[in-house]
Amino acid sequence: MARRRLSTDALEAGVLAGDRGLLARAITLVESTRAADAAQANDLMERLLPHTGGAWRVGISGVPGVGKSTLLDALGMFLLEQGRRPAVLAVDPSSALSGGSILGDKTRMERLASDPRAFIRPSPAAQTLGGVARRSHETLLLCEAAGFDVVLVETVGVGQSETLVADLVDTFVLLLLPGAGDELQGIKRGIVELADVLAVNKCDADRSKAKRAALEYRAALHYLRPRTPGWTPTVGLLSGETGEGLPELWAGVAAHRDALQAGGTLERQRADQLGRRLWQLLREGLMSAFRGRDGADSALAAMEESVRSGTKTPGRAAEELLANFAQRG
Ligand SMILES: Nc1nc2c(ncn2[C@@H]2O[C@H](COP(=O)(O)OP(=O)(O)OP(=O)(O)O)[C@@H](O)[C@H]2O)c(=O)[nH]1
Ligand SMILES: [Mg+2]
Known part of the structure; x- marks a missing residue:
């Protein structure tokens, strides 16, 4: 779908005016992986920077099916109803199947999706990194520049996404399922540790x-460092x-x-x-520069094969690849 490129001026003015269509276009721009788009996106973000920071940033996480979208x-x-202007950055598990264009989740956020005062931006789960969209940070800032004063970021609870979303938001809300208290013994411990506000959903x-x-979670939290x-x-308790x-829940937030703030x-x-x-971003940029050079893929594959078959140590292989990269710039 080739659409006419919008000027940075037009996008800037549109976002600042709170135009949801242009906000969506600006988000698409920052999400783009094309080099020309990246340059324009950086320009846009720089211009909008003074207008960001005004929202309360809240992450909502929990295992698939815990009820994040419903909440x-x-x-x-x-x-x-409280006169706030919420924006939602949602991860949509269903749209991965359909290729990601249509918001399958809208059925679960029906009321909000049809309210012109709110803004919902879905990201197909397939395009996320550990359950967090690649450009969530920038998307969040764009929503702030557009005047939204609460940005809710949904993530699928798959482990690493919680750490990523905790890096993105001010307050991290974790939804729990009743009867899942014994999860605390295992992997969830690290996640619970990140949470600022917890709620047992579907009460x-x-x-x-x-x-x-x-009660179990409250007791367990005593042993964790906030x-x-x-x-x-x-x-x-929550439903x-x-x-x-x-x-x-909101009073807790x-x-x-x-x-x-204190x-x-x-x-x-x-x-x-x-x-x-x-x-x-540096790591991301370096990796794509590293992989993006001519012949990089075949050189990498050959080197990896030497390492896997035991003819080269991983250390030597990395040294040679990096020397080659530095030489060719
Ligand atoms: N009884 C009860 N059921 C709920 C509640 N919230 C959600 N559900 C049901 O739980 C199921 C999952 O709800 P979602 O809101 O889609 O959960 P989710 O966490 O967004 O799920 P994913 O996006 O797949 O990770 C649906 O069938 C909901 O109807 C609740 O408060 N009480
Ligand atoms: Mg959901």
Whole structure:
């Protein structure tokens, strides 16, 4: 689908005016992998930089099926009622199947998707890195420049995505399932450690089970070090479907926000995130420069084969490849 390229002026003005169509075009630009687009995207981001930073950035995570999309719809509507302007960056698991153009998830965020005051940007799960879209950081900033004052970032809970999303947002909300408390013994421990606000979702289905899970998580959290100094993560009961526990969930987010703002922690956290973003982009850029040279693929494949068959050490192979890269620039 070849569309006329929009000028940076037009995109800048459109985003600043809060035009959702032009915001979507700007996001498509920053997501593009073409070199010409990347240059324009950097220009645009630089111009918009003074208009960013104004939103509260909230990550919503949890295992597939925990109810993230259902909650985002309810939370988005709740925020609209409070006069906020929410934007949602969603990861859409279903659109991976259809090639990613149509928002299968819109059925789960029906109310919010049809409200002209809100903005939803889906990313097909297939195009994400560990459940976080490649350009979520920039997309989030674009939403801020467009005047959205709460940006909700959904991620599929597949392990590494939580670390990535914690690098992106101010407050990290983790949804849990009732009866899944024993997950704490295993891999989820590291994820729970990152969470600022936790909620046992689907409490409408089995309240006593949900209550028990919340107690277990609360007890376990005592042994974990909170991400924000002076903040004790909260564990509430929630139903994205009935809306029960929603005001309490948001109150938890607001309280965490206050804790972050006290003592300049928020500024430091955002500065750290920017620093890490630079390194991330550098790594990405170096890798693509490394792989993008003529004949790089076959040279790499040959070298890898030598390493796999034991005729070359990995160290020597890396040394030779890097020397070659440095020489040819
Ligand atoms: N009983 C109950 N069911 C819920 C609730 N929230 C979501 N569900 C159901 O759980 C299923 C998954 O909900 P989603 O909102 O799509 O969950 P998700 O976490 O976005 O799932 P993925 O995007 O696939 O990772 C759906 O069938 C929902 O109807 C809830 O609060 N209570
Ligand atoms: Mg979902």
